[in-house]
Amino acid sequence: MLSKKNLLLSVLLLWPCVLLAQLPNNLLFQRYSTHEGLSDNYVFNVVEDRQHFIWASTFQGIDRLDGVEVRHYSxxxxxxxxxxxxxxxxxxxxxxxxxxxxxxxxxxxxxxxxxxxxxxxxxxxxxxxxxxxxxxxxxxxxxxxxxxxxxxxxxxxxxxxxxxxxxxxxxxxxxxxxxxxxxxxxxxxxxxxxxxxxxxxxxxxxxxxxxxxxxxxxxxxxxxxxxxxxxxxxxxxxxxxxxxxxxPVLTEINPERQEIRSIATLPNQTGAKTLWCGLVTGGLAVQDTENKNHYQLFNTRINEINGFHYRRILNIFQDSKHNIWLSTDQGLYRANPTKFQIQKELFPFFRKLNISRVRQIVQHASKPHLEWVANSNYGLFLYDKVRQKIIKSFEMPGSGITQIKYDRHGRLWVLSAKMLTIIDAQLRIKIITTTHLKPNLLCWRIIFDRYDNAWIGSEIGLLKVAFPTHTLTVHSPDITDSQSISHAFVYDLKKLNNQKIALATRNGVDIFDIDTEKVAEKIGPRQNVFALDIDSTETMWVAYSNEFLKISNHQVVKSWKSYGNNRALRFKNGLSVDKGGKLWMNTNDGLLHFDPSTEKFQLFTENDGLISNYFYGFIYENNGNLYLNYEEGVNYFDPLQAHIPPKIYETLLTDFSLLDVRQGIDFRKQQSPFKVNYDQNIITFHYSVVEFDQPEKITFRYQLEGFDKGWKNGNTRRDVSYTNLSGGHYTFRVQALSSDGNVASNIAAFPIFVTTPYYRSWWFFGLIFCGISSFFYGLYRYRLKQILKLQHLRNSISRDLHDEVGSTLSSITMLSESAKKSIDIDEAQTRKFMESITTNAQKVLENMDDIVWAINPKDDSLESIVLRIKEYAYTITETKDIHLSFDIDQRFQKLKVPMKTRQNLYLILKESINNAVKHSGCNELKITLKIEKKALNMIVQDNGQGFDVLKPTLRNGLENMRQRAEELDGKIRIDSQKNKGTTIYIQLGS
Incomplete structure (x- = not known):
């Protein structure tokens, strides 16, 4: 641990607004430690930034607090x-x-x-x-x-x-x-x-x-x-x-002579500065150095009651929201002197006597340090709250005390189940029995009229105790009398004026005339009334189970069934109007305050100092305090103490993440939309409100303009994520709300721009359209090409049949006719005609075979050409005794070629071989088929007599070969010399 010389001091910031003239006697402290998220319990000092975040320095580094989350920085x-x-x-x-x-x-x-x-x-x-x-x-x-x-x-x-x-x-x-x-x-x-x-x-x-x-x-x-x-x-x-x-001049500061650890200044209402001194003993001394006035000393006992446990105060600081922050070696403590102060008082003697439930506390009529403490199942105690000692007790076993109240003569009336008890100033007791009316009669509330008569609401009707005779009269419901009370169960009653009182019954509100002792009027819904009270203008405020009415001039002028952000009203047994005309109500949610001038509700819960959100009831007592009853003690407060003006929450955007990666953005300076790539389209917004008084009351609503159709309820969550946003401009908006609806706030906004993915852009759709159009157009062109190709094939077959077969068949027909004519005249000539017919018929068969082979898709490889050429070449050379050889590249046979190419190539080779066999007179013929540089090279070479390639010839074979080569975008070259043979070079492709 650090020595005392190493502890730091800090000057407290001046309050931006005016405080009360004097600090409350009891400050309620809230502790922040490692359990609440601090990085270490040893806190050196704190400061506040422009966004009201609290920054605390600890042994582990720096912590930033907003009331809910603590962020650590190394x-x-x-x-x-x-x-x-x-x-x-x-x-x-x-x-x-x-x-x-x-x-x-x-x-x-x-x-x-x-x-x-x-x-x-x-x-x-x-x-x-x-x-x-x-x-x-x-x-x-x-x-x-x-x-x-x-x-x-x-x-x-x-x-x-x-x-x-x-x-x-x-x-x-x-x-x-x-x-x-x-x-x-x-x-x-x-x-x-x-x-x-x-x-x-x-x-x-x-x-x-x-x-x-x-x-x-x-x-x-x-x-x-x-x-x-x-x-x-x-x-x-x-x-x-x-x-x-x-x-050096000796000052009057620290009259207790306790060693000071830290000092800070604080202006009071008059403007004079007070010194706040953190003491070694673990206390706080508040000094007025100008007037030499010792305001308060928050000693160890008080601090323990209010939740302040520490050894040393290292630093004292006050933020712009009036919170006082104490940096100690046991954590960080916060108190707000301007917060509505709800005090508590516990009675340790209750536990010793094995009793529970405080029914009521009433300050003694003449001795303010004394209190009457009523217990529901034991009796009544006169308690010295200064010495914490019982002065006198009145044991009433099984009495069931429901209320105690002073009349104007200083007598204390005690309502119980078996009797009515009156205790005078000398503590003498007078008993008015009720057992003759009903054993264990429950009496709930008592008031006194201008004649000092006591009127008591009970479970059998309205009771009157006459003054000074104490004669007891019962007013019960009577179905034959329209002016009798509506129901026997009278839970509450209040004075409307000097002549009339209002009764809360299980069948509505009755206005009872104390002079005629009759019901003058019945007001509002005929249902169970939980509580009522009347303000100084004779306006009645009535609470039912889930509804709250304002009744003026005996007419219902307004009702409420919810408060805050549509939170349902659920009443219990208690409603009181204070001297300022404000209402306090006992509900299932806690203590509810209502201001008729603004029609605003404010809820007080355990976080505001209540012992529990559930209490048995409360009564506005003669000392001006409002008391809330619990098992072993009470809450009490002055309802007229100044209320904090409604706060304005400052909604803040704290972080923006893409794919869970925080982006470096200063939200205070960011003006233009933040660019988000479409492939980073998982975005998270983080937001907060810096509020330390009941941050659990804060909820949020948010909207992503351009995506959400309206505001969405975010509850207490402080982040929201979106995925798969379409490209475009968006603005995220978030607003903080209080659960009771009393707090306004700004709307924090952050614009973003999500880029459009290429597959959703207009040009991409244009490309898709063009692509699809091109595809169908290509499909159409392909189909048309196939049709034309088929038509071309038909035309080619037709031409081939006409040229190759038709002419030969015509020749056969003419030869047949000639043979018929010469069969009886010249037998030898007829035989020649028959041989010619046979030859032509064979030629037709060969041509038909070539045509069928050319159009057969099974024969679309060069290997098929090789086999057919070999078959043809061997057939034709064997009859001429010509030696035939082949030099064929293995790759040549694996190539696939179109039908037209295959046909023309075959016919070129066939014509070359045919010319060599028939006209060259060779005895050797060599055929070479190779692939060189992606080109088909074919060579037909013989050793025949050759010919002059420049000399014109009447044969069409060579010309047909050139035409077919040109159709295939190929080249043909013929080398021939006299008596040296002929070589034909054919090249297809580059």
Whole structure:
């Protein structure tokens, strides 16, 4: 743990608004510890930023609080120290958040959401590199000069916030420094363990004086003055005038002579500043240094009652919302002096006597320190609340006390099940029995008229106890009398005026005339009335089980069935109008307050100081307090105490994530829409409201304009995600709401732009349309091409049949006719004709076979051509005794070729072989088929007699071969010399 010399002090920010003239006697504290999310229970100090987040420095780093969540930040640097870290969080003159860790200075970057190192001890101005830090470090933010003053054993340094420069000063060395304070705009006081040093920031002049105390507390209370504590726990004041220190003057601060740990200032209603002193003993002393007035001392006992358990207060701070923050070694404590204060009082003697349930508390008529405490199943006690001691008890076993109330003669009336009891000022008892009316008769409420008669609501009707005879009369319902009460069960009754009283029965509200002792009027719904009360204007307020009525001039003028954000009203047994005309109601949700002037509801629960949300009832008593009854104690409060004006929640956007990755955005400066790529289209918005008083009451509603059709209820959740947004502009809006509907808030907005994926863009749809159109057009063209191809094939077959077969068949026909004519004339000629017919018939068969082969898809490979050529070549050469050889590339046979190519190629080779066999006179024939450079190369070579290729010929074979080669985009070349043979080169493809 740190020594007391190492504890930091902080100046409390001035209140932005006026407080009450005096602080409440009991501050209710709420503790924040590691259980609530703090990184460590040892808290050095806190500050508030411009968005009202609370930043706390702990041993583990910096924590940011908003009332619900705590976000942790680490302060990372390369320096090392043997001691535990000393950490402080600071707000600069622009609202920026800074932090120190030992002698290192960090600044918070809201875009990156992290603290960045700005000044490190490794800088040459401080110490040598890689040396462990052992010197003390002190820092002061100077808003006037817009800089930080940093003191170490190496001297005093100035860090310029705007230029980010670290500058040295003429002061080059210190004994161990521990505190820098500013006593005016140009003068610093630097406290070390041996001396005080005054430094003028304008002239850079300084002087030193010995320090009269080894204690570390030093604090500037006003300009050119500061106070310090000595070893004897006395507080001294020193002034600074004309560059001179005055002699120390003993002050009246801390009359208890308790050692002070921390000091802060706080203005009261008149404007004078009060000192808040955190004591070593674990208390808070509030001092008025101007008027030497000791306001309060929050000692250990009071603090324990109010939930404040700590050892040392290291820092006292007040934020802009009036919260007082105490930084201690046991956590962070918060109290709000302006909050509506609900006190509690417990009765430990109840447990000792094995009794429970406080029915009512009434302040003694003449002795305010005494209270009458009524218990439902034991009796009545006169209790000294100062000495916490029972003065007198009245045991009433099984009596079932329901109410106690003073009349104007100072007599206390006690309503119970078996009797009515009257206790006078001398504590003498008079009993009025009721057992003759009904054993264990329940009597609920009592009032007194102008004649001092007592009127009591009971379960058998309205009872009258006449004054002074105490004669008992019962008014019961009578079906034969229209002016009798509506129901025997009269739960509540109130004075409407001096002549009439209002009765709450199980069958509606009756107006009863005390002079005629008859019901003058019956008002409102005929159903069970839970409670009623009447204000100073004779307006009646009536509560049913789930409805609340306003009755004016005996007419129902308005009703309510819900409050806040459509929260259903559910009443229990209690309703009271205070002296200010405000209403207090007992509901299932807790204590409900209603202001008739604004028609606003406000709910108070356990978080506001109630012992429990469920209490048995309450009564507005003679001391002006409203009491709520519980098992072992009561809540009580002054209903006329000032109410906090309605707050305005400031809704904040805190983070924006894409695919669960936080984006660096400063929401205060972001104006243009944030661009979101379509493939990052899982987005999350994080939002918050900084509120520490009942943050659980805050709910949210949100809307993504461009996607959501209206506002959506987000309940208490503080983030919302969207996926698969279409491309376009959107604006996310979020607003905080209070559950009771009393708090307004701004609407936080953040625009985004989601890019359109290419597959949803107009040009992509255009491409799809063009592609589909092109596909169908291509399909149409392909179909047309196939039809034309088929037609071309038909035409080709028709032409081939006509050319090859038709002419031959015509020849056969003519030869047949000639043979018929010559058969009887010339037998030899007839035989020649028959041989010609046979030859032509064979030729027809061959041509038909070639045509069928050409159009057969099974024969669409070059291998088929090779086989057919081989068959043809071997057949034709065998008869001529010609030696035939083939040189065929294996790749050649695997190629697929179209029908037309196959036919023309075959016919070219066939014609070449036929010409060689018939006309060359060769005895050797070689056929070469190869693939070279993606081209089909075919060579037909013979060793025949050759011919002159330039000499014209009447044969059409060579010309047909050239035409067929051209159809295939091929080339044909013929080399031939006389007596040296002929070579035909055929090349298809490039």
């Amino acid at each position: 302060l990372i640097d390369s320096s090392q120290t043997d001691a535990q870290p000393s950490i402080e969080v600071i707000r600069d003159y622009k609202g920026g958040i800074w932090a120190t860790r030992n002698a290192n200075l960090f600044k918070y970057n809201p875009v990156q959401d992290q603290f960045e190192l700005k000044v490190q001890t490794k800088n040459k101005e401080f110490s040598a590199n890689n040396k462990k830090i052992k010197q003390k470090f002190a820092l002061l933010h100077d808003s006037h000069n817009q800089c930080f003053w940093i003191a170490s054993e190496k001297g005093l340094f100035r860090y310029q916030i705007e230029t980010k420069r670290l500058e040295s000063t003429p002061i080059r060395s210190f004994s161990t420094p521990y505190k820098i304070i500013s006593i005016n705009t140009n003068t610093l006081i630097i406290a070390t363990n041996e001396e005080w040093i005054s430094y003028d920031t304008r002239t850079q002049k300084s002087f030193r004086i010995p320090k009269p105390s080894t204690e570390w507390v030093i604090y500037s209370t006003k300009a050119n003055h500061w106070i310090y504590s000595d070893e004897g726990r006395k507080i001294w004041e020193i002034s600074f005038q004309n560059s001179q220190f005055s002699l």
